[in-house]
Amino acid sequence: MTKAEMTLFNDIFELFSPAWPESEIEKAYGDMKFAEAVKARLKEQMQIFAAVLRLDEQPIFNSQVSLKNCPPMNEEEIRQFIEKRQKKGDHWTPEEVRSTYGFYSLDEALRARKRELNPDPLARLMEQLIDPD
Numbered sequence: 001m002t003k004a005e006m007t008l009f010n011d012i013f014e015l016f017s018p019a020w021p022e023s024e025i026e027k028a029y030g031d032m033k034f035a036e037a038v039k040a041r042l043k044e045q046m047q048i049f050a051a052v053l054r055l056d057e058q059p060i061f062n063s064q065v066s067l068k069n070c071p072p073m074n075e076e077e078i079r080q081f082i083e084k085r086q087k088k089g090d091h092w093t094p095e096e097v098r099s100t101y102g103f104y105s106l107d108e109a110l111r112a113r114k115r116e117l118n119p120d121p122l123a124r125l126m127e128q129l130i131d132p133d
Helices: 003-013 022-029 034-053 075-087 094-101 106-117 121-130
Strands: none
Touching: 003 022, 003 034, 022 034, 075 094, 075 106, 094 106
């Protein structure tokens, strides 16, 4: 990879982990072209996420939620979502919950919101251990 590609590589993956020194990128992916290295790194990251957070068993986006398997939240569940998030300082209106998590179950909506607020998988794991709700 070129120096510019290594910089872009780090820019892409800084969402998941700290930047790597160019020597580490070269050692891990030096024989690959840029696109191949990105695909390889993405695959590694997704395997880590799946193993640590078991995301492979949980839908991540609305488009992945099956209406058959996951009925929309009812008004009571929307109220519970708002109350639980409000305790964490995360304020929602019923309309916002419906439009954002309308096809999620209550539990999945709460998990999805936690993932959105804390994208670092290790920090989420620690939070889950400390505060499972």
